Structure formats: C-alpha cells, structure tokens
Amino acid sequence: QVQLQESGPGLVKPSQMLSLTCAVSGGSITARPYTWSWIRQPPGKGLEWMGAIVYDGRTHYSPSLKSRLSISMDTAKNQFSLQLTSVTPEDTAVYYCALDINWYFPSWGQGTQVTVSS
Secondary structure, eight states, X not given: OOEEEEEOOSEEOTTSOEEEEEEEESSOTTSTTOEEEEEEEOTTSOOEEEEEEETTSOEEEOTXXXXXXXXXXXXXXXXXXXXXXXXXXXXXXXXXXXXXXXXXXXXXXXXXXXXXXX
C-alpha cells in the first residue's frame, strides 16, 4: 500500500516561498499510471486541488495557481515537492499530498499545517 508523508515549515512569511516535500513509500513515483497531487484546505473552506506531477514528470497546475506554483520530483529519493512563490495569508491551509489515479485519490498524507504570517 502506498503511503505518503508531507514535510516542510509550518510558518512562512508573506511574500516568501513555501516549499513542501512528500515522501512516498510502498510504490515508485515513476510507476504507471500514478500521478501525484498536492491538495490544500484553507481554514473553514473546502479542499482545493493545486496541481500534480505525472509518473513521467509532466505537470498540471490549477489555473488559479499556475503563475506561482511549481511541482517537481526526485526519483532517487522517491519524493515529490511543491514550491509556491509570493505567498499571502490566503495561502494559509492544511496541505496534503495524495496519490491520484484518474482523479481517484486512494492514498493521502496526513496533512501539514502551513501558516503565512509575519
């Protein structure tokens, strides 16, 4: 069974870059037909799909975040990462990484709280 674990800073200052990593175990991030997504949930709001990286390295981004978001993978470490630039308090959320199989998400990380504040 695929397991995911997010890691990264819990506090980021406005205008800075947020970087998160998702370590994957129980499966290879380069295995077909896996896609690896980042999803977030701001306080009091629903889940928001941010973007994804496919097993072959192709990326897909939400149009609302495309200008600020980058997702990459490190095959040697079997992990993938998120970088979100120019953060504002509106980026405060619980961030999740998840296995994505044609928009079915069978495995999720436990989530990591990120607060954007000075």
